[in-house]
Amino acid sequence: MIHIRLAWHGIIHHRQQFGPFLLASTVLMAVNFTFFAVLNNTGLKTIEMGEAIRSVTTIGTVFTIILSAIFMLYANNFLNKQRNQDLSIYSMLGLRLHDLRFIVIIEQMILWLLTIVMGIIAGTTFFRLSFLLLKHLLGSNTLVEQLPVRAIVSCCILFSVIFCCLIIYNIYQLYQVKPIQLMRQSQATEKAPKNRWLMSWFGLALLGTGYAISVMTKPNLSAILQFMLAVVLVTVGTYILFIMGSITLLKYLKSRPHFYYRPNHFIAVSGMLFRMKQNGASLASICLLCASILVTMVASVSLFVGEGQLIKQWNPLDIMTLSQSDTLLQHEQQIVHLGRQHDIKIGNIYQASMTTPIIGDFSGNQYISHTNISKGVSQLSTMTLADYNQIQGTKLKLKDDEVLVYTQADDFHQQTLKINGHTYHSQTIAHFKLAANYGHSIFKPIFIITANQQVAQTINPQKMVAR
Amino acid sequence: MTILSLQHIQKQYDISQQNGFLALRDVSFNVDEGEYVAIMGESGAGKTTLLNIIATLDNATGGEIILNNQNLKQLSEKHAAQFRREHLGFVFQNFNLLDTFNNEENILLPLVLDKKSVPDMKMRLATLAKQLEIEGILKRFPYEISGGQKQRIAAARALITQPDLLLADEPTGALDSHNTERLLTIFESVNQQGQTILMVTHSAKAASHAKRTLFIKDGKIFHEIYRGDQSRTAYMSKINASLEALSNDDEEMMQS
Ligand SMILES: Nc1ncnc2c1ncn2[C@@H]1O[C@H](COP(=O)(O)OP(=O)(O)OP(=O)(O)O)[C@@H](O)[C@H]1O
Numbered sequence: 233m234i235h236i237r238l239a240w241h242g243i244i245h246h247r248q249q250f251g252p253f254l255l256a257s258t259v260l261m262a263v264n265f266t267f268f269a270v271l272n273n274t275g276l277k278t279i280e281m282g283e284a285i286r287s288v289t290t291i292g293t294v295f296t297i298i299l300s301a302i303f304m305l306y307a308n309n310f311l312n313k314q315r316n317q318d319l320s321i322y323s324m325l326g327l328r329l330h331d332l333r334f335i336v337i338i339e340q341m342i343l344w345l346l347t348i349v350m351g352i353i354a355g356t357t358f359f360r361l362s363f364l365l366l367k368h369l370l371g372s373n374t375l376v377e378q379l380p381v382r383a384i385v386s387c388c389i390l391f392s393v394i395f396c397c398l399i400i401y402n403i404y405q406l407y408q409v410k411p412i413q414l415m416r417q418s419q420a421t422e423k424a425p426k427n428r429w430l431m432s433w434f435g436l437a438l439l440g441t442g443y444a445i446s447v448m449t450k451p452n453l454s455a456i457l458q459f460m461l462a463v464v465l466v467t468v469g470t471y472i473l474f475i476m477g478s479i480t481l482l483k484y485l486k487s488r489p490h491f492y493y494r495p496n497h498f499i500a501v502s503g504m505l506f507r508m509k510q511n512g513a514s515l516a517s518i519c520l521l522c523a524s525i526l527v528t529m530v531a532s533v534s535l536f537v538g539e540g541q542l543i544k545q546w547n548p549l550d551i552m553t554l555s556q557s558d559t560l561l562q563h564e565q566q567i568v569h570l571g572r573q574h575d576i577k578i579g580n581i582y583q584a585s586m587t588t589p590i591i592g593d594f595s596g597n598q599y600i601s602h603t604n605i606s607k608g609v610s611q612l613s614t615m616t617l618a619d620y621n622q623i624q625g626t627k628l629k630l631k632d633d634e635v636l637v638y639t640q641a642d643d644f645h646q647q648t649l650k651i652n653g654h655t656y657h658s659q660t661i662a663h664f665k666l667a668a669n670y671g672h673s674i675f676k677p678i679f680i681i682t683a684n685q686q687v688a689q690t691i692n693p694q695k696m697v698a699r
Numbered sequence: 700m701t702i703l704s705l706q707h708i709q710k711q712y713d714i715s716q717q718n719g720f721l722a723l724r725d726v727s728f729n730v731d732e733g734e735y736v737a738i739m740g741e742s743g744a745g746k747t748t749l750l751n752i753i754a755t756l757d758n759a760t761g762g763e764i765i766l767n768n769q770n771l772k773q774l775s776e777k778h779a780a781q782f783r784r785e786h787l788g789f790v791f792q793n794f795n796l797l798d799t800f801n802n803e804e805n806i807l808l809p810l811v812l813d814k815k816s817v818p819d820m821k822m823r824l825a826t827l828a829k830q831l832e833i834e835g836i837l838k839r840f841p842y843e844i845s846g847g848q849k850q851r852i853a854a855a856r857a858l859i860t861q862p863d864l865l866l867a868d869e870p871t872g873a874l875d876s877h878n879t880e881r882l883l884t885i886f887e888s889v890n891q892q893g894q895t896i897l898m899v900t901h902s903a904k905a906a907s908h909a910k911r912t913l914f915i916k917d918g919k920i921f922h923e924i925y926r927g928d929q930s931r932t933a934y935m936s937k938i939n940a941s942l943e944a945l946s947n948d949d950e951e952m953m954q955s
């Protein structure tokens with residue numbers, strides 16, 4: 233068939249353009265594939281913190297999907313100019329619009345097929361490597377690599393959708409391919425880009441909202457969803473801003489004669505206009521990738537640096553046992569017994585009862601508890617002064633309406649504390665030996681020391697014992 | 700026999716808009732089989748517009764145009780493409796060769812699209828290549844040859860289908876005088892073999908090779924002169940005089 237031959241011929245002979253396109257699509261497919269494969273790994277679901285890895289990977293997946301779609305559309309634009317030139321010559325030589333459409337579809341299908349095949353090969357290799365790395369990082373042996381059939385399917389579907397979009401877009405473009413343009417000889421000059429104030433503002437708004445969300449979001453359980461939203465908004469906003477905002481800005485500069493008609497401004501601005509039109513999307517992609525590298529780096533560095541502190545927070549003492557019933561004596565005996573067996577001297581033993589934490593948040597001098605725990609930032613436990621004095625070795629005295637408050641970040645300095653409808657005079661304490669985040673949760677621990685059991689119970693009715 | 704007939708052709712650009720622009724007002728002329736017609740006029744006179752309409756690449760907004768007994772107005776997009784393939788040949792100022800094909804393939808492409816037999820192709824190519832003196836460069840690619848050679852390849856591509864009408868828009872516009880001369884000689888000789896040619900040009904020299912020259916101004920045929928039995932130089936000076944009159948709007952001189 234002549235259509236297939238023409239399409240194939242075009243790809244082979246324009247390999248300078250199609251090569252990079254295929255390289256880009258293959259790499260994108262491989263990256264997406266890796267994400268999908270990690271997401272679909274059943275072993276990951278069962279290991280500890282696997283859910284966390286999955287949810288973070290989901291964010292990454294959303295990000296790369298958006299990036300891939302936009303980048304493919306953009307890479308496709310690189311091919312369009314050449315393709316349209318060829319197609320208009322075919323049209324002049326007597327091929328019908330119908331034939332041209334067919335050629336475009338076949339060409340896209342060839343590219344699609346090549347992308348899928350090369351993407352799967354590159355993807356499985358890529359995935360092997362990254363999975364080995366993940367396994368090494370987690371130090372987990374239970375994690376098994378599987379042939380990610382579902383990832384292959386998801387990836388194929390994703391890229392089929394993207395290529396469908398490209399076909400539709402290219403066919404739409406086809407209506408602008410007229411051999412008449414060859415006669416007018418207007419092909420060589422590219423149209424000056426259009427000014428788009430509305431879209432630029434829209435892009436800026438998206439970007440702003442994205443950043444606002446990420447700054448204002450409190451670190452609670454529902455944050456991951458909002459973070460995902462922020463990622464989407466920032467990604468889309470950055471693209472719009474780079475592609476259209478840059479042009480709007482340059483056009484604005486151009487519209488100011490005093491600025492524009494200077495030798496260096498004149499050349500810079502008018503040159504930039506055309507260059508930004510062609511390269512806005514790639515600049516945006518580079519920026520986004522740089523941003524994600526930064527995020528990853530900051531996260532890793534802070535994890536690394538904060539590791540010691542985290543361990544101290546989670547386990548301030550060498551051994552901690554936690555019990556809801558009065559079995560503490562047994563625990564103590566067991567620990568002493570174990571210590572003796574291994575020739576370890578047991579040091580100080582602390583014992584305290586405290587309430588199971590209520591999840592909530594400070595707001596001024598008030599502590600508001602949330603029934604929907606995904607909104608809370610802190611967990612508040614109460615204990616009696618007697619226990620506190622015993623642990624700290626102090627001899628403090630409190631009245632019924634007085635409490636001591638310990639916060640980890642030392643960020644509560646109010647004179648009064650309102651909680652559960654009662655108001656207490658509060659005093660902040662700087663150190664607390666049992667200030668442990670024993671649940672290893674993302675909530676910040678807060679401890680309230682009350683005069684006696686009764687007050688402790690009014691604040692928080694549940695009970696728990698810690699040692 | 701009349702091969703092309705234009706009656707009161709009118710072309711208005713941006714017809715939907717208020718500031719629609721009337722590129723062609725009222726153009727009527729006939730071209731007989733075997734004729735060689737040059738169209739001249741100032742820049743923006745509407746020459747390319749006219750050629751586009753004849754080439755079925757654009758539609759007139761008024762008037763009738765009949766090419767080879769086919770009313771072009773009644774041609775759908777699908778049939779227009781087929782009509783172009785079967786009846787028309789094009790030569791452009793900027794060659795418009797496909798860089799992905801070598802010169803031979805470029806020339807044969809219209810026949811391939813038309814599903815002609817290979818021996819037929821080879822035969823036609825051989826005769827044309829000899830006449831156009833392009834035998835030595837057939838295996839090279841368009842980006843490996845000079846402008847003059849490119850234009851001869853393009854001419855070969857236009858002629859290989861043996862079109863009823865060869866349309867050329869400033870075919871010598873990008874060529875030096877030597878290559879211009881060469882191309883014009885080729886056009887003249889294919890015309891002598893019976894090929895009908897319609898050529899838009901800015902050069903009086905190019906027009907002097909044609910048998911008839913039409914002058915367009917303000918979207919109308921302003922004037923036409925025949926070569927007849929005159930010598931090339933005499934005809935060329937007459938064309939030059941007409942051109943001068945055209946720009947001076949000197950109606951009286953036209954009458955003389
Ligand atoms: N697509 C278009 N839309 C609007 N106006 C057009 C369009 N194409 C051409 N014109 C106008 O129509 C007029 C005739 O244009 P045309 O290209 O036919 O001139 P021409 O005689 O070929 O000029 P030249 O000798 O410079 O090639 C010009 O004034 C031009 O501005």
Ligand SMILES: [Mg+2]
Binds near residue numbers: 747748
């Ligand atoms: Mg023109």
